[in-house]
Amino acid sequence: MSVSNAGDLSSFASTIMLPFQPATVFHKVDVEINWITQEGQGTSGPIQASFQGTIQDPLSKAWTKTLREVGYCLTGDPFSGSATGGFSSPITVDPTSKTRSYAGSAYFLPANKTGSFCSGGIGSYAFMPMTDFATESGEEELRELFKKYPAENKDMERYNLLRTIFEDPKESTGSAFMFLAQTFTQNLDPHNFVSLGISLLHPLSRGSVHIASADATQPPIIDPKYLSNELDVEFMSRHLRFMETIAESQPLASFIKPGGKRNHEMAHVKDLEAAKDYVRTTTISNNHPACSCPMMPRDKGGVVDAQLLVYGTANLRIVDASVMPLIPRGNIQSSVYAVAERAADLIKEDHHIQK
Incomplete structure (x- = not known):
């Protein structure tokens, strides 16, 4: 049985300069949550969501403004399936109790309005089209890539469907994100870091899950086969390279320390080949099988x-x-x-x- 990879993910972390300033007046457009409507968000339900920390966080504001500056202002409701651009995403934290809200707490566990404060890991996102293929020469390059890496016969229908998404300049194929933490390192650095990364929304690689034994207690054989389709490397590398553009653009660039550290020796991805090497070396699962x-x-x-x-x-x-x-x-x-x-x-x- 085949299984789609759960959105391959690669990122780099840079040291940042933390601002020490009082909170400013908040406007929905500052962090791109003006897409929320009463009709769309509803008024009740078992699972709660909120924007913990987003309003107070100057980096959240810098993220969405930077995306606007580089030409990727949010075009609509990011949950509609068709919008592109940067936005702040809600997390499943109860806005009143500040505790995690999920199926277990909503349906099975006793109601509990006390507990530790918590926050989601990632609240700054952007749905990104493939910027490299937006020109006439880029369109030709994309056609050549699909010709170079054709689909297997057994996967032709899915492959062709995903190809229509990659060929549409208005469709998102990567999810860019930002969060305050170091990534992909065993030895944490004592400095403050912000991580910028990209997740491939429509991976063409497919893994497999097979029964290992007639004994139901034995685990199955799982082979995710990450990046086994070379097109995933091609597409992800191009998205990752654009993250350098975001990191170097204002106002986000003003938070990143000039000449600061990166969390990986290969984390400077100025050209396509360097980006490919970094993707092959650091990509991990997005943990959404x-x-x-x-x-x-x-x-x-x-x-x-x-x-x-x-x-x-x-x-x-x-x-x-x-x-x-x-x-x-x-x-x-x-x-x-x-x-x-x-x-x-x-x-x-x-x-x-x-x-």
């Missing part, structure tokens, strides 16, 4: 039908990210919740339980 049991026709490799039932069974359902035929371009958390809510409704229908 999906698509190993897709909801598709059985003759095309599908495992479950529209009722989430495993083909050939009467009462065995799969309810997790594995049923997604393609990886969503955003974090899979809310999509998994949606699958679970749908499964609950299907089970109720089977047993004639009123919703």
Whole structure:
């Protein structure tokens, strides 16, 4: 069974100069959360979300303003599936109790309005199109890359679908992000760091999951095959190289220490070949595995039908990210919740339980 890689991820960390200044007047447009509407966000629900720290954080403001300065102002609701540009993303933290809000706390654990303060790891994002291919010569370069690395026959349909996304200059193919931490190092440096990175939204590489034994207690054989499709290296490297442009642009550049340290000896990616080397050396999983049991026709490799039932069974359902035929371009958390809510409704229908 094949499995889509969960959005390969590569980043670099730079030392920063922390500002010591009082909070300024806050406006939604400052951190690009003016896309939020009452209709879109709702007024109730079991899972809470908030913008912990974003309003107070000058780097969040610098991130979105820098994206505007380099030509990537947010074009719409980032959760609509079609917007591009920089924005501040909510995290699943209860705005009142300041504790994590998730399926376990919402459905299974006793209500608890006290506890440790917490914050999400990443709140500054940007959905990015492939800037290198925006010109006529870039379009020709993209066509040559697809000609050089054709699809395997068994994966032709998915490959062609993803190709239409890469060929559309208005579609996002990478997710840029920023967070205050060091990445990918065993020996933490004592200085203050900010990490800038890129996640490939539509990886063409596919791994595999296979049964290892007739003994159900034995773990399966999982081979993610990261970057096994060379196009992923080509695309990710170009996105990563653009992160240098973001790091060198104002106002974000004013927070990065001139001549400061990078967390990896290869972390300066000025040209494409250097970016490719860095991607091959440092890329890790985005930890959002999906698509190993897709909801598709059985003759095309599908495992479950529209009722989430495993083909050939009467009462065995799969309810997790594995049923997604393609990886969503955003974090899979809310999509998994949606699958679970749908499964609950299907089970109720089977047993004639009123919703």
